[in-house]
Amino acid sequence: MPDFTIILDFILVLVSIIMLWKGAEWLVDSAAEIAHTLHVSDLVIGLTVVAFGTSAPEFAVTISAAFSGQSEISIGNVIGSNIFNLGFILGGTAVIRPISTSPKLFNRDGLYLLISTSIIFFMFFGLDGWTPNDAYSKTEGGFLFLMLIGYILYLFLKKEPVEETHPHSATWLSYIYFIVGLISIVAGGHLMVTHASNVARYLGVSDWIIAVTIVAAGTSAPELATSITAALKGRHGIALGNLIGSDLFNLLGVLGLAGIINPTMIEQEIYFSVFNLIMMVGLVLLMIRTNWRISRIEGGILVMINLIRWYFDFAS
Secondary structure, three states, rough: OOOOOHHHHHHHHHHHHHHHHHHHHHHHHHHHHHHHHHOOHHHHHHHHHHHHHHHHHHHHHHHHHHOOOHHHHHHHHHHHHHHHHHHHHHHHHHOOOOEEOHHHHHHHHHHHHHHHHHHHHHHHHOOOOOOOOOOHHHHHHHHHHHHHHHHHHHHHHHHOOOOOOOOOOOHHHHHHHHHHHHHHHHHHHHHHHHHHHHHHHHHOOOOOHHHHHHHHHHHHHHHHHHHHHHHHOHHHHHHHHHHHHHHHHHHHHHHHHHHHOOOOOOOOOOOHHHHHHHHHHHHHHHHHHHHHHHHHHHHHHHHHHHHHHHHHHHHH
């Protein structure tokens, strides 16, 4: 019979799932009301406030690793999380419910993500690929962070027509629900990583498999819960904006700050991960553009790509 500690781990995993999904419901509903009141679109709210909030786990892991000089974790966590967001989360959300897209998302936000990812690739590796002396400097980190600030200012200063409507305007309770929902999904993701890992170890799963599955999925659990909930509620701007914005915040904000805090040498194995991320962003852009929706089939393709990637991670 399992001891009390493992039983408690099982219970807390269930609690974390409830926290994730209930928190996501509060977050999406309140974000839509706040967007309506501020006369901004669901997409802008998803790209900024919601995205930055759901990226909190990646921020905590990456900045902590940067302070301790663990460059492979600080950079690898961001790149891996972004691939996970565009593969499993975006793909899985589209499988559950096809996601409507828009020319604005493609021309402005999607292309900016592709440009940002490409800039990071050339910062890390230049035109001649990886060499042993490649380094990521404070100046480059600062440049990335300025790119994020400029993007946010552009979104909020440029007035654009609000395409989505909501039957209710925000009240003071809406802001409370937003904060409580955000805290709930971030804390739920942390609980899931900690206690699901304990359960996996009890069942004999290796630490490596735990790291590339449970930890990777757990730090992205806020984005997963938020995007699926938003899609099911028909708030496609929040669903897609959350993922695109999260990836931008990870690349420009989190990675930018990590470079400012502790410049690092670039490891060779990062080369193919960053290149794969560029390919993934390009594929997602193509899917966004075709018929201005991401279909169930396209979502399935994204999920399969990530499953294949995980297979080769395990095989290596």
